[in-house]
Amino acid sequence: xxxxxxxxxxxxVPAQRRPVPTAGSTGRxxxxxxxxxxxxxxxxxxxLLLAILAVQGWNIADYPTLSDDEGTYLAQAWAVQEGRGLAxxxxxxxxxxxxxxxxxLLTWIPSALDPGLMTVGSMxxxxxxxxxxxxxxxxxxxxxxxxxxWAAGLGMALFGLSPLSxxxxxxxxxxxxxxxxxxxxxxxxxxxxxxxxxxFGAGLAAAAGVLTKETMLVVLPAxxxxxxxxxxxxxxxxxxxxxxxxxxxxxxxxPLFALLKGELLPGAGHVSLWDGIKYQMxxxxxxxxxxPGSGSYGVLHSWLxxxxxxxxxxxxxxxxxxxxxxxxxxxxxxxGPALAVVILAAVALRPGGYLPAMYIIGALPFLALVxxxxxxxxxxxxxxxxxxxxxxxxxTGGRYALAAVLALAAGAYVVPxxxxxxxxxxxxxxxAPYRQASKWLGREVADPADTRVLVDDALWLDLxxxxxxxxxxxxxxxxxxxxxxxxxxxxxxxxxxxYVVASxxxxxxxxxxxxxxxxxxxxxxxxxxxxxADRIEIRQIAGGAR
Amino acid sequence: xxxxxxxxxxxLALFWMAAFTLWWQMHAWRTPEVLAxxxxxxxxxxxxxxxxxxxxxxxxxAVLDHTIQRLLESTHTDFExxxxxxxxxxxxxxxxxxxxxxxxxxxxxVDTHEKKNKPKAMNTALPHxxxxxxxxxxxxxQVHPELLAHVDHAFRTTDADVVQGGVQLINFHSSWYxxxxxxxxxxxxxxxxxxxxxKGFIPLGGNTVFVRTAVLREADGWDPDxxxxxxxxxxxxxxxxxxxxxxxxxxxVTREETPGSLxxxxxxxxxxxxxxxxxxxxxxWQQLPGFGQRLLAxxxxxxxxxxxxxxxxxxxxxxxxxxxxxxxxxxxxxFLPLVTAAVTFVFEVVGLHDFGKQYGLRVRFVHYVKLVVxxxxxxxxxxxxxIRAVWREQRGRxxxxxxxxxxxxxxxxxxxxxxxxx
Numbered sequence: 001x002x003x004x005x006x007x008x009x010x011x012x013v014p015a016q017r018r019p020v021p022t023a024g025s026t027g028r029x030x031x032x033x034x035x036x037x038x039x040x041x042x043x044x045x046x047x048l049l050l051a052i053l054a055v056q057g058w059n060i061a062d063y064p065t066l067s068d069d070e071g072t073y074l075a076q077a078w079a080v081q082e083g084r085g086l087a088x089x090x091x092x093x094x095x096x097x098x099x100x101x102x103x104x105l106l107t108w109i110p111s112a113l114d115p116g117l118m119t120v121g122s123m124x125x126x127x128x129x130x131x132x133x134x135x136x137x138x139x140x141x142x143x144x145x146x147x148x149x150w151a152a153g154l155g156m157a158l159f160g161l162s163p164l165s166x167x168x169x170x171x172x173x174x175x176x177x178x179x180x181x182x183x184x185x186x187x188x189x190x191x192x193x194x195x196x197x198x199x200f201g202a203g204l205a206a207a208a209g210v211l212t213k214e215t216m217l218v219v220l221p222a223x224x225x226x227x228x229x230x231x232x233x234x235x236x237x238x239x240x241x242x243x244x245x246x247x248x249x250x251x252x253x254x255p256l257f258a259l260l261k262g263e264l265l266p267g268a269g270h271v272s273l274w275d276g277i278k279y280q281m282x283x284x285x286x287x288x289x290x291x292p293g294s295g296s297y298g299v300l301h302s303w304l305x306x307x308x309x310x311x312x313x314x315x316x317x318x319x320x321x322x323x324x325x326x327x328x329x330x331x332x333x334x335x336g337p338a339l340a341v342v343i344l345a346a347v348a349l350r351p352g353g354y355l356p357a358m359y360i361i362g363a364l365p366f367l368a369l370v371x372x373x374x375x376x377x378x379x380x381x382x383x384x385x386x387x388x389x390x391x392x393x394x395x396t397g398g399r400y401a402l403a404a405v406l407a408l409a410a411g412a413y414v415v416p417x418x419x420x421x422x423x424x425x426x427x428x429x430x431x432a433p434y435r436q437a438s439k440w441l442g443r444e445v446a447d448p449a450d451t452r453v454l455v456d457d458a459l460w461l462d463l464x465x466x467x468x469x470x471x472x473x474x475x476x477x478x479x480x481x482x483x484x485x486x487x488x489x490x491x492x493x494x495x496x497x498x499y500v501v502a503s504x505x506x507x508x509x510x511x512x513x514x515x516x517x518x519x520x521x522x523x524x525x526x527x528x529x530x531x532x533a534d535r536i537e538i539r540q541i542a543g544g545a546r
Numbered sequence: 547x548x549x550x551x552x553x554x555x556x557x558l559a560l561f562w563m564a565a566f567t568l569w570w571q572m573h574a575w576r577t578p579e580v581l582a583x584x585x586x587x588x589x590x591x592x593x594x595x596x597x598x599x600x601x602x603x604x605x606x607x608a609v610l611d612h613t614i615q616r617l618l619e620s621t622h623t624d625f626e627x628x629x630x631x632x633x634x635x636x637x638x639x640x641x642x643x644x645x646x647x648x649x650x651x652x653x654x655x656v657d658t659h660e661k662k663n664k665p666k667a668m669n670t671a672l673p674h675x676x677x678x679x680x681x682x683x684x685x686x687x688q689v690h691p692e693l694l695a696h697v698d699h700a701f702r703t704t705d706a707d708v709v710q711g712g713v714q715l716i717n718f719h720s721s722w723y724x725x726x727x728x729x730x731x732x733x734x735x736x737x738x739x740x741x742x743x744x745k746g747f748i749p750l751g752g753n754t755v756f757v758r759t760a761v762l763r764e765a766d767g768w769d770p771d772x773x774x775x776x777x778x779x780x781x782x783x784x785x786x787x788x789x790x791x792x793x794x795x796x797x798x799v800t801r802e803e804t805p806g807s808l809x810x811x812x813x814x815x816x817x818x819x820x821x822x823x824x825x826x827x828x829x830x831w832q833q834l835p836g837f838g839q840r841l842l843a844x845x846x847x848x849x850x851x852x853x854x855x856x857x858x859x860x861x862x863x864x865x866x867x868x869x870x871x872x873x874x875x876x877x878x879x880x881f882l883p884l885v886t887a888a889v890t891f892v893f894e895v896v897g898l899h900d901f902g903k904q905y906g907l908r909v910r911f912v913h914y915v916k917l918v919v920x921x922x923x924x925x926x927x928x929x930x931x932x933i934r935a936v937w938r939e940q941r942g943r944x945x946x947x948x949x950x951x952x953x954x955x956x957x958x959x960x961x962x963x964x965x966x967x968x
Contacts, residue, residue: 193577194577194578195576195577196572196575196576196577197569197576232577232578234578234581234582235575235576235577235578235581237896237899237900238572238575238893238896238900239575241892241893241895241896242889242892242893245888245889245892246889249885249888249889253878253881256878256881257874257878260867260874260877260878261874
């Protein structure tokens with residue numbers, strides 16, 4: 001090379017020296033760098049975890065009522081375990097498959113020991129693991145967001161013991177697993193060591209969450225805010241781009257999977273990711289959430305029926321934290337969760353959107369943390385704000401009295417309600433009709449292997465274990481109308497069927513499913529379990545071709 | 547089936563290789579604390595060490611005087627500059643001697659070896675060094691006046707045997723490859739070298755490197771037959787447990803320029819690669835006590851060749867996945883190396899941004915585009931240099947490529963860089 005005159009490229013460079021960074025961005029109680037070495041934290045967390053596991057685990061199979069969706073995911077997890085692909089019917093990109101792949105892993109060992117355990121009721125136990133992980137992560141996140149120990153514990157208790165949480169977290173919903181991943185992502189984003197690869201890991205965990213349940217996508221901005229707040233100016237750009245890259249690349253694995261299978265774009269004779277997304281985006285709306293009479297309003301009230309404290313209190317807490325953002329360190333530290341609550345609330349409020357019943361699961365941990373944070377904020381205001389050095393003892397005593405009164409009032413309001421809700425959860429038996437129907441179909445039908453029956457997804461695996469042929473013998477009821485591979489085997493419609501098990505879900509959805517409707521019309525009940533709207537009828541098809 | 551297994555194995559190997567390289571490349575930015583620790587400590591004002599600064603110069607009359615003058619501006623109070631010139635190079639000698647007449651701190655040593663190279667020149671000067679510490683610079687280096695004070699402080703506070711300062715190519719705007727070349731230096735000196743220092747195995751750079759004179763004499767100076775004598779010295783010293791400290795401050799680095807043409811970059815890279823191969827074959831690194839250290843040494847010295855290999859194999863592997871009929875799971879695996887490559891790309895883009903910030907240089911959008919688009923082509927260049935190095939080493943051609951020019955009376959001085967970034 002030719003030498004150039006050295007002076008040419010010597011711009012005056014400003015000194016870049018910065019002082020060694022000081023640890024901890026905000027917060028009056030800086031959490032210990034390693035929670036694992038803090039005995040009080042471990043103890044509190046362990047006690048709360050035991051309580052949560054006891055309340056959530058007791059009577060888990062019998063309450064709440066088995067949901068159709070649980071059956072869907074568990075059956076698809078069963079298909080994964082059995083090596084039948086991602087679903088026992090054609091996988092049509094309704095959701096990314098990571099969720100039930102994880103369910104398949106969680107239930108692998110018990111189902112290997114006893115295949116009969118692979119039913120919705122008994123496999124709900126697997127969700128306890130997820131709940132436990134999430135609850136611990138809520139505590140860790142609370143501490144990492146500078147909450148005092150008691151407030152982090154309060155957040156964990158709110159998250160795990162609210163009757164609403166108990167009901168929803170017991171169920172085999174993808175949302176519960178996705179929440180666990182998102183919580184992990186938040187914990188990593190708020191890592192006290194601010195390690196580049198922790199943030200990278202946060203991106204990966206977030207992607208896992210989104211690939212488990214795609215609705216988690218809307219929470220990602222809140223994650224980014226958390227990461228930004230916990231980054232250090234010198235390394236932030238590497239950490240943030242690392243996280244975003246990790247999340248994007250991991251998320252792209254889903255379209256890549258579709259591409260490799262030749263199912264990315266629509267085409268004749270195959271399903272496609274494109275069609276799957278189109279279906280989800282075009283789902284008929286359930287109306288405005290505040291419009292009485294709309295489906296969304298009903299969903300909202302089904303949540304408030306179980307618990308008002310967490311949803312309403314949490315939302316109020318989020319708004320409070322946003323308002324006092326300027327003055328309160330707690331509010332700033334909890335900006336991420338508060339933003340998550342606000343985003344989720346905004347999405348729920350969009351008119352004409354589709355609001356599924358499990359929607360609120362994604363908000364539960366953030367509602368809990370925000371409510372705990374708001375409580376901490378109020379406690380701080382009562383006990384410490386405007387407190388001078390030599391404050392009179394009487395005034396200080398007044399502060400503590402006020403705090404005690406507030407705590408007692410809150411306890412008096414919440415505890416009885418939650419006691420009732422949780423008592424129902426550990427004592428009620430909502431699934432007896434399902435169990436009886438399953439037993440009846442195993443006992444009374446002479447040749448299950450050659451019997452064709454329409455059931456809802458929650459009962460499907462039970463019948464598989466009773467000897468019915470999975471897929472075309474025991475049939476998810478709506479596949480009889482919607483899956484060409486199934487309708488092809490029903491050339492005479494309802495006449496090609498033997499039974500239809502009319503559960504509430506089947507009766508509700510039959511309106512839009514001609515084959516199912518016809519099967520109900522041309523059948524008579526041979527056994528009825530339960531009463532009223534929740535009854536399950538086993539109806540035998542009369543005058544069929546079989 | 548066999549194809550699937552093979553493809554999966556290759557993919558996973560490539561993935562881990564790329565992942566480790568990325569992990570190490572990002573070492574300095576792992577936490578704010580690590581980043582802060584990579585900088586020089588602020589000098590306390592006490593200056594207790596004396597320096598002998600070696601300045602080998604060959605046909606560099608155009609730049610030498612400026613370099614000496616700038617070195618003389620150093621704020622440190624106790625140093626000498628030893629300019630090493632060849633007996634067959636009267637022009638440079640004249641410049642050096644003129645400088646020596648003006649300032650008593652400058653001395654001239656004449657190298658009379660028939661075949662000349664940098665290690666021989668420096669070995670010639672080693673007996674003449676009076677300082678406690680020997681420092682090496684190149685004839686066209688721009689050295690910061692406060693560097694010596696910082697190095698002095700670093701020696702005293704860390705009890706180091708070797709202090710390696712930062713070297714940075716600056717002219718990223720010159721061409722697409724200089725952009726990548728600059729960034730390579732940035733990642734190497736800013737980040738990766740610190741990891742090596744921490745792990746106790748370090749290939750030193752060719753200049754802005756300071757060694758205690760006694761340690762250097764004990765090690766018999768530089769290896770005159772090695773094409774990467776700087777790397778070799780670092781490997782030998784760290785293998786016997788000498789403590790090496792690396793410090794990087796953007797305002798304290800020695801600034802350099804990239805080779806002027808693709809061909810000279812290729813030649814330079816070939817020489818380094820060949821040098822790395824030689825160091826690998828000398829097996830000094832096998833004395834390293836830790837298994838992990840030896841593994842790191844093996845991997846680092848093989849890096850150019852692994853890089854060449856992976857540059858060829860990654861696209862091939864992806865093509866196999868796309869066009870041959872392999873199971874979806876296996877096809878997935880083949881994308882793993884591509885994913886790490888993408889992550890590396892993104893971090894390079896951020897690195898370029900940081901580089902611009904650190905040096906107060908304006909990085910435009912087009913530079914980012916060049917960085918990304920130029921990536922594969924640079925990979926081809928690296929692969930070419932690696933193959934060329936193996937070829938030359940096989941044929942026993944381990945001369946300094948430049949020496950063929952020496953007798954030909956170059957009109958334009960053609961300095962070569964003797965530092966060794968990966």
